[in-house]
Amino acid sequence: MASTTAEKPRSRSKLTKALVATGVGVALLAGGGGTFANWYDEATVNPGKISSGQLTLGAPAGGAWFSESTGPIDQIGTYRIVPGETLTFTQTVDVTAEGEALEYTLGTNLADPSVVGSEELAAALEQSAEFTVNGDDVTDPLTAAVGTRTVVVTAKIVFPYESGNETQLQTVNLKNVVLRASQVGPNAV
Template sequence: MNKKTKGAIAAGAAALLLAGGAGTFATWNAQANLNGGSVNSGKLTLTATGSTWSDSHGVINNWANFKAVPGDVLTYNAQATIGAVGKNLNASLTVDPASITGALAASLGTPTVTAKIGSNPVTTITEANDGNVVDVAVSFTFSSAADNTTQNLSASLANMTLKLQQQ
């Protein structure tokens, strides 16, 4: 081998060594474990208790034999205990219209829900209401425009669902 070839090989080897070493420059770093604790979730529960039905004439004592007519406003009155734990919790009470079934359901319209804790009306449930008993009134208005096709029909309210839902 001549001197020029040996020199070229040596120069190439030196270049490879330098290039390979370029990735070995150290950078400083450090780390620390943070004690962030844990995150816990709250709760939102509703436990229904006693209930009654009423219309504009008062309590309906024999609901099984009651026959509604167009224009009647029927109200389901119940009590429920609220479970509401969570710093930024805001919830509202509604009735799931899909839980009301039967041929007469559409003529009863969308139920309206009103609620009181003690004598105070409430529209929003917060953590401050945890453990409170809420008086709930769910009202249905049998459409006064209902025609003869609504006679002898029924709506099942047996699975009516009161929902306490976070907003």
């Protein structure tokens, strides 16, 4: 008689457990930042710091009026301008400009300040401004200098000779005149 031994069925639970354990291991390696490479290394670099520059105007200093007809003017408030005369106001201001690629312009709103007083006289006066550094006219754009440079601002007020009688005994106050330094983009001028 032949003996028959019944084979025991393999437990599916052992096979399932093995597959699940393998899957979890692969998932941990892939999701946990591990690598399948045999060699691995990291290095940290320190590229340094970045610092910004500046563009600032100091407080305007001094300031003097001058008539091309009569010379220095001590008290502009009591001076009486007449048609055909040109007055200049000269003042210095420090400009601090730092930045290797910094380019800037200087300007003023002198041609359109907040004028208080006679509309007739205000309309007759012609205003302009000039900027110089070390006696040389400023050309735009300026480039940054290391540190601070002193800029001489000269405002010119012309009372045209042809001005009519309506401009007599009038007063204007050049108020809120703004001097500005403005950065311009590279090649923007």
